[in-house]
Amino acid sequence: MKLPAKLLAREPEFKAPAHHTGVTSRVGTWLGITFGLCFVTGLISHGVQHDWPWPTRPVDLYRVTQGVHVISGVASIPLLLAKLWSVYPKLFERPLIRNVPHALERASIFVLIAASFFELVTGLFNAAQNYPWSFYFPTAHYAVAWIVAGSLLVHIAVKIPLIRRTLEPASEEKTILSRRAFLRTTALTTGVAVVATAGVTVPWLRNVSALAWRSPGALPVNRTAKAANIVVPRDWRLNAGAKSFSLADLRAMPQTTVELPIACVEGWSQNATWTGVRIADLVEKGDVRVESLEKDGLYRATTLPEAFAQDPLTLLALQLDGEELTLDHGYPCRLIAPNRPGVLQTKWVTSLEVQA
Structure with a gap:
């Protein structure tokens, strides 16, 4: 029995439900949204700290943009792991390199993965005010953010035909229940991660954010007088x-x-x-x-x-x-x-x- 030409033209799909190209495209779309939010709000944060024009009103604007930056970063972690799980068989396909375009595509994927992990891991450490490295975090984080953005755009440009095809309604009808279950589990895990940490910036979530790195109560102090070696002179003016x-x-x-x-x-x-x-x-x-x-x-x-x-x-x-x-x-x-x-x-x- 011959397969229709349309099906033959499609990129081979993985047998395991979680490795289906439709699953990959959907998780990738969600990840692209969270990465996009994180990148844009990160640029805002960097700019405000480096004398970019910035309004005085509304008084909560920076609070919102920086909150979105951190929350979207947290949401990106389970999405990135789910995305990698859905595509990892392809990362080890043989031959590893088929031709020059294929080599460039794989190189861009490697850069994207490495830069993404760098951003998310160092971002988490920064949120916890833990710096087990010698480089200056704001400069490195800002520079690598551009690498993530550039490699992500290259990846999307290469994969856009496949993304369009796998997100068609007809493709959704053929998606089996176990694939949908994987997507639901990914969405639920992401939601739990956000709710568990978002209380640091969303007041009405503070009582349920069990993993928030700041507890509700007295106004926190990032840098103490002792850490800053402050001595106030008796004749201070x-x-x-x-x-x-x-x-x-x-x-x-x-x-x-x-x-x-x-x-x-x-x-x-x-x-x-x-x-x-x-x-x-x-x-x-x-x-x-x-x-x-x-x-x-x-x-x-x-x-x-x-x-x-x-x-x-x-x-x-x-x-x-x-x-x-x-x-x-x-x-x-x-x-x-x-x-x-x-x-x-x-x-x-x-x-x-x-x-x-």
Whole structure:
């Protein structure tokens, strides 16, 4: 009995249900979506930390984009494993190399797999603030993200005819129950991974996120005063251009109270109530360089763009949730501004200088 020409033209399919090309295409589509979200929000995070134009409103925007970045990264892990499981027999087909185009395709797949694992594994370690390597994480993570994006686009371009064919409705009708079960299991595993960790950035999930790396409660501290070697001088004063203020001077000025989140690059975020003096009341208009008592931290000094410095919600905070700042939270004063990454919310502020 002869097979129809249309079927003969199709790429051979694996016998095992989980290795069916339809399964691979569907999981790959889901993975492409999570990778795409992770890549775009990662670019946003990198840009905000490197002085790209960024609005002050809405105040929760960075919280949302960084939360999506970390959650989509977590979702990508089970999807990537499922994708590799569905295609691994092909990775060891003989001959390993058939021709030059085939060699280039396999090389791009190897690069994609290696770069993807690098991004997801180092991203998880960063979320847990564990750095068992010597390279600078933000630079390496950003560079490899472009490698992932480029190799993923090459892979999609090569496989687009097969993806279209296997995602046709007719193909879905022929998909056996065990293949559907594999897809459902993959989707369920991904959902569980997201729910189990998303509480660090989604407040209403905090009570069910058993694997969240930050517990609900008091505002977390990423870098303690001890780790930063902070010693507050007895005669501490804030230098603001040509002016100088003691802590008593700052407390005597008009105070403003705002509710703003701390949204950290590791993905966690939490609202808090801050009280202090508006930056706009301390310095003239312009970009403001904010310096800390910290001597050698990567973020001991930051630049606050004029739009943020003049925003009425941007404070030199003296209190957190109605209490004087603790040393770990930035005593004697710290910067708090809307829609800024936590690493740029400078603690232990000692100087405000308007840039020329």
